[in-house]
Amino acid sequence: MPVTPSAPARILIVRLSALGDLVFCTSLLDGLRRAFPDAHIAWLAQSGFAGVLRDDPRLDELITISKDTLKSPAALWRLRRELRARRFDWVIDAQGLAKSRVLAWLAGGTRRVGFRSKEPLAFLLHEQFDKGGDPADIASEYRYLAERLTGAPAAAPRLPVAAAAAARVAEAMAARRLASGFLALCPFTTRPQKHWPDEHWPALARRLVTTGLGPCVVFGGPADREHAQRLVAQMPAGSLNLAGQTALPDLAAWLSQARAVVGVDTGLTHIGIAVHTPTIALFGSTCPYTQGAESPLRVIYDGLPCAPCKRRPTCNGAFTCMRQLTPERVADAVTDLLGRVR
Template sequence: MSSHLAEGLRSRYPDARICWLAEPQVAPLLEHNPALDAVIVWPKLRWKELLRTRQWGPLLREARDFIVRLRSERFSLAIDAQGLLRTRLFAWLSGARERVGFVSREPGQFLMTRLLAKGAGSRLMGSEYFYLLQQLGVTTTHLRQRIDLAPASTAAAAECLTSVGVSAGYVVFAPFTTRPQKHWFDQRWIELAQATTLQFGLPVVWLGGPADRQHAERLASAGGGIPLAGTTSLAVSAALVAGASLVIGVDTGLTHLGSAFDVPTVALFGATCPYSSTCSERTIVLYHPLPCSPCRRSPSCEGRFDCMQALTVAEVMQAAERLCPARLQA
């Protein structure tokens, strides 16, 4: 959702050196962005392992070397796009004189030199980042989310599809998140898989992370399709989304990628509603707010998830057919 920051900053500061600090799994989504000069990778998992095994010496040495690497860039501006304690800490450790970020409940606000609200409540996907750029003097009317994939990721996605017998188009399902209140229901995914295959004549590819692998296999066994959750990197999963004929998913990164790639996308929201419109005219957001919506991390429905119950298979199919009125082709 923040991917347009790079292009916006480049338009405002054409001669600047612009770097993006990222965790390893998302770095491949940034490394080929033409607006960036470098992607600095924070080895989060490596540090967590050193911490878990109490290897204090190597951890301290690697942390020291990492801070030296950050400061060697001699940044004049650091932007914290997340508003977390750790991202504020990295902004401060960068040595940048100006450190701009969002107001949030997280500690560490004193580490920033300028804090911004998240705008006037726009429901546009990534609106807070458009607002941040505007506060930095950037014209944003021409911007939209942008992900540039490596040719190797696209080739790996094609090879993955060939290995499972997909030679034409396909529909991506992204049903998995880390919070149960954002999930739709298994039986509805199963019915939807059967309905989309019948309507569009294309197989369903189930995507997710490593923890979702067995769940995807169960859904595919019951509803049909190909379970690829947990079998590819994030970059290859992104390439699979980019090549899809249709994406249907809940509030999760793979669904948001569908909008960023301008793929026909149906987004199912309930406990959260991060946006109701996108820069892509080929995204439909389905959301039926209740008096308790959005509950985010504090559901009060005793596990019924009434907001997600309100989303029916028929409604999702109607949205898919509006985006893809004809039988989908490769």
Template structure:
């Protein structure tokens, strides 16, 4: 018997990555689960990578809110409303618990589940659910999402997180390169140039080339300045999400600021070191099947020595899970 499920979690990139293990859990424990997922159009690729997701329904909150009453926006919102009106779900699970996600939940037909008043980031959202679940707030996001899904579907949470990204990583040959994410959405997350230079020296001393990720012209300029004068170092052009995921899957390890792409690297099972400066790893630590280190804290950035020590531990802990890492000791 089929169980039709609608997941509501629209953004952002890192949050969608954190959702993937909960989808694996649902698929494992709910017989006949057919999972649809509403996600922001910019990140709709990520849910589509999971083999248990039947359909991704894109929304465009980030674009719509700038032009809410424009004819095109109104037409797109009407099309979404019509699509949802024509479907009936057994379970609608709001994994975001925000008023903007409730707006979507209210348009869908089925039994609505979400967080209770004390658990939701925006408590008013809890008033719109048929079933409310208590999930402790101050715990890692992946555990929080998996716990909510387990409560909604009545199974016991168990085992390590499975991100369901094997289609991207299976059979990939690991290359002797380190992927670097030196940019972030906010300047207060940036790490000093002298720290990056010490880390780059160490990585290249370990025989690793450097590939830096950059998403816009400002990030490109910053990344080029960081590697100026270095051989075996390049700034990758702006890439689509799947292209970035392919580069991450091939890397020996990844070092990045607290960003969605750093969390994607961990989810892909690559050794990953995350640098936290303006955010806390308490709620969003890196988690994955390979070595991860979430270094620093809000207002307390890690120094280069601490990051280098984590790199050494990552390189010595294990080879690629498939034993394919180039230059693996």
């Protein structure tokens, strides 16, 4: 494609965190790559989350910064020099925070765009776009932004599985005598109101294994290891705790080997969808996406009058919205979804 003013030669996406949001933002990446196949596309992300993008063939460059970069004027000055040397045409703030606007400004660019929000420093951008699209669609705001920038419809989030990652995961599975077709359970997230009750996970595992599905494998981060082990100890024999044992660049490969993913509103659940594994997503306090995925998806959400409470629950810790999603309901959803896939 010849480079014209409407076809940028060099693009930078600024989306620092968190894991699930980086997965969602691949809709923007995919839209840009389809519209501008010859462009150099780079992504600026926080080092603690960037690994999920490391092997993505749609990216030409992954630039990582530490969480503390914004606290150091010297580090910011160095980053400004490094980014401006790359001579980006478009710089896209896909986060909408004051800090991401600062980073977009540091990068320069002849066209700096980003999300409209209540955050300060909007003057650092040349253009702002609403977080549009259909809220029921997964990654709707990133798809909408991609469509506004390219003029073409954008796809759902997608994470390609790199050959090297697939080989590493195959070796790790063989060492554990774990075959493909396991059930991936993703219980952990950052807010207690998004958690499914601990006692529900072993009950779900027992129901699923009884129906001939399994084994169950629990995924999570390093901080979740002990919690995951307590859950696995109550699950049927053969259940496995992999919390803290799966590197970020390998997560897509791991979840692509699962028969199904069951998880709360967390990055691992979104990765399951992005690798097209049948996924059951449990929502209560946050706004659910219920459509727009390119993979088999079932979202379980009751939409109580107090929901979505997001960061301000009013139930005094009862978390009824998640508690009433019983193991029986979730097990039925898993078997029904897998039956439809077959």
